[in-house]
Amino acid sequence: MSGISQDCAVVLENISAFLDGELSATDCAAIEAHCASCERCAPVVEGLRRTVGLCRSARAVTLPDAVRQRARDSIRRLLDEREH
């Protein structure tokens, strides 16, 4: 089994930007496009869509710290699986 690809890492970093309230509509579109063909990222993004409204409101998201932290942790875990 292999780790995540560089494409995945970019998507995960975009999600991280979303958590900081810095995600553009273009970035959201890139995330959506990637998840259409990536089994690894799709469930992560789907989960975040439900919990933090990922890409539903690209700007001015205000997330509880606990929610934001949990999302960050799951992103970090995935990034750690990146191939070296």
Ligand SMILES: [Zn+2]
């Ligand atoms: Zn991916």
